[in-house]
Amino acid sequence: MTTPTPYELRSAWRELSREGAAPGLRIGLLASYTADQLVPYLGVPLHRAGLPPLCHVGPFDQIVRQCLDEQGETARSRPDVLVVAPRFEELGPAGPQWTRDLLDVADAARSAVERWVGTLVFVLPALPDHQGLGVGDTGRTAGAAALATAARETARARLAGLPGILLADAEDAVREVGAAGAYHPAMFKLAKVPYTEELFARLGTRIARLLVGRFGAGVRAVVLDADSLADGPAAGLRDPLRALRGVGARVGLCATDAAVWPALAKSCPELVASVDAAVVARGPVADRLAAVAEALDVPARAVAVLTADPELLPPGAGVVLGEQPEAWTAELAAAGLFDRPAPLTLATAPAPPSVLPVESPASSVEPSAVSLDDFVASLDVVVDVRPAAGLLDTVAEVVTRAKDFTLGNDQDADAVAGYPGDLLAVSVRDRFGDYGISGAVGLRRDGGHCTVDLFSLSCPVLGRQVEDAVLREILRRADGADVVFRYRETEHNGAALTFLRALPENHPDGTGRAGRVHALTWADPLPAADQAPTGVRFGVVAIGQALPEPSAVADLAPSYTEDLDRIRGWGYRTFHRAPEGVGLTDLAVEAGRQALAEAGIGADEVDLVVLAIADLAEYLYWDPAASTQARLGAHGAEAVLVNQACGGGVAAFDLVAGKFAVHPAYRTALVIGANRVAEPYWNRMEINTSVYSDGAAAAVVRRDHGGCRWLATETITDGTYADFMRMDVGGAANPFRAGDPEQPHVANPQDRLDAFFQGDVRAMYRFVSMIRSRSREVVDLACARAGIARQDIRRVIHFNDNGRQLADLAKDLDIALDRTNVDTALEHGHIGCADQLVTLRRLLAAGELATGDVVALTSTSSGMHWICTLLQV
DSSP states (O other), X not given: OOOOOHXXXXXXXXHHHHHTOOOSEEEEEEESSOOTTHHHHHHXXXXXXXXXXXXXXXXXXXXXXXXXXXXXXXXXXXXXXXXXXXXXXXXXXXXXXXXXXXXXXXXHHHHHHHHHTOEEEEEEOOOOSOOTTGGGGGGOTTSHHHHHHHHHHHHHHHHTTOTTEEEEEHXXXXXXXXXXXHBOHHHHHHHSOOBOHHHHHHHHHHHHHHHHHHTTOSOOEEEEEHHHHTTTGGGGGHHHHHHHHHTTOEEEEEESOTTHHXXXXXXXXXXXXXXXXXXXXXXXXXXXXXXXXXXXXXXXXXXXXXXXOTTSOOTTSEEEOOSOGGGHHHHHHHTTTTOOOOOXXXXXXXXXXXXXXXXXXXXXXXXXXXXXXXXXXXXXOEEEEEEOTTOHHHHHHHHHHOOSBSOXXXXXXXXXXXXXXXXXXXXXXXXXXXXXXXXXXXEXXXXXXXXXXXXXXXXXXXXXXXXXXXXXXXXHHHTTSEEEEEEOOOSSTHHHHHHHHTSOSSOOOSSSOOOOEEXXXXXXXXXXXXXXXXXXXXXXXXXEEEOOOEEEHHHHGGGTOSOHHXXXXXXXXXXXXXXXXXXXXXXXXXXXXXXXXXXXXXXXXXXXXXXXXXXXXXXXXOOHHHHHHHHHTOTTSEEEXXXXXXXXXXXXXXXXXXXXXXXTTOOEEEEEEEEOOOTTTOOTTTSSSXXXXXXXXXXXXXXXXXXXXXXXXXXXXXXXXXXXXXXXXXXXXXXOOTTOSSOOOOOOHHHHHHHHTTTXXXXXXXXXXXXXXXXXXXXHHHHHHHTOOGGGEEEEEOOOOOHHHHHHHHHHTTOOGGGTTHHHHHHHOBOGGGHHHHHHHHHHHTTOSOTTOEEEEEEEETTTEEEEEEEEO
């Protein structure tokens, strides 16, 4: 039998495409690589089987996103069949996570076809071509081959036998072609096409054979051409006949003269004895086959002819047997005559233990409820947008090669190099690897608008919300002006235009002050720019801090408490204790001076000083904020004291926003959070669930500054609990009196709970639950005011509570614990109103926050108050 060459199949597909037959199947193709080459080899055999396909190839390396996105282009194509073809090479470095990642792909694909009521063809990925130790990799249980095999078999166990799911195997196609002829490194580097045409041809044909069988268009009967086999070759049919009988195929004989029967009976007695029908007929081949098909009670299109006469059959109507009878069984297998659907199973069976990864077998077989947001969040995508100076060659290459996500304005390398505005390079990395420079943006100010006429992203980074991150950066740089995207529609840039056209006109940039967003062709008129300001705009310029030398909690805890197990359970390592003679305002002034110095701003430039404190200052009937202002030399500044307990440092940003709103001349403010524990009244390790520290932190904020920009502040106050933290002695109601037998102090938490709730355990439980729920609620309120979702928050910086409490907060906000301030909290202890600024300073200095990241500063404080301030880096 002669197998059509890839060239012949591609030529046949072009001819069939020109015929314009009504499609019998809508097929969606999703792969981690460019899969367009698969279409002809899938299309020709399906067309010849009476199932002409309409193929839609989705964007490459976006399998999970396309499967989960009901508004994505694959979902909109309404496929009857979804072909999903991942590769290990796009799943990141070899490791046990291959199993998890491949199952995520499988689960997303299965979920998609269940929603779309279709058929899934899941292509098990071939073993990776490159293995770390070469031939030595085979001897490693944690080698690439072993890990890939474990992942493949676990995925097979997950999907095999399920209704509506078919499995193909790219490894089978690689074996047919041979690894040396299967891969095309040059095309992969150029266009993400990993395979040769020969490999695509074998893989496409295999998938087509699965679908032909799935939709009842396969071979159900075989007709032997007795005339060409009677002279001797019939004896070679013994093994093929057994194999055909084994898969339930019916067998018929067709001859033009009954005289051939004796010769057949002599050379192959089994043949004559086991046929289901024998017909003698003359005339055209089609009529003869129709007569046998009728005798076999099968449709003529479900019959394949076996003949030794190459002149007898048109292409695709059967198999012309070769000259070597021992190869006939293999020839029939290659033609798909043994193809039958895999049997359905009532439940998924676990993979053999020998091929399961180290992770729990149970967790590897249970389907996971993966969502689009979960998937994107799991990628840990980092987008960096920076000026393109020094990167022009790379940026120009990205721009000229981009096709799917581009504004279509045909900027070549010279246009990129001479761009008359801000040219930005977009770098992307995720847990699968670093994609390097993957996009470019060009924007410029034009008559009060910010015009963007260059916005290109390469295909590998699409579907990871990179476009959303870049849009936020564009809006940030627009600084409140309207943003106008100018585009030309091309044959390929539908992805970019779909994204832009879906944007609301008043798109939030996370600052609460973004101008309108317009997607316009070059023929559309420019909209009129808004003249009115859209809100108060300010950001953090610099942060300073003043922290006394740290002390080990374990060393000093016995001098504060007898309950050392409780302290150890909190997890604090060190805390800060100011020496004798150092007061709260001393720490505040030191932190303020450092912040001003780092910002390069003189004290005489400060318009507003806000001092937030959680404990008593050095004196009563005395204004520590005014004293701090004077000692800093900020004599022209207004001074305001905030005494909202631990939340004062977070609430201070709202106060600054209000002052800036009603005092247009105010441009610079200094926000200081300071704490100095008054130890006679407040036991550092007994009063609450924290170890209390001394220290201060100060932030210089400036109107219209673009860094760490204030987005919103929200506060929830419930005065029902105002008495919970109070000290009953020392105020006007019960002043200190000489000769009091006991030193007054604030009671420990358990005693306060018992007294406040009068021993009602249920009320205590409701109180604790309410504290947690309102911590989440205030974050959601701030996000709503800023026009973002909670999922947009990169880091949450709470007050420096103990490790267990911060773990509860992370759970309540649906974030990982390492996205909170837990490390800083356990290193420094609770520094009152200074906690959030100390952590923010560390994150910025360490480069752990990228441009565009949203940070939530949160606190719970006595009163009770729940406060959240959102900043955007």
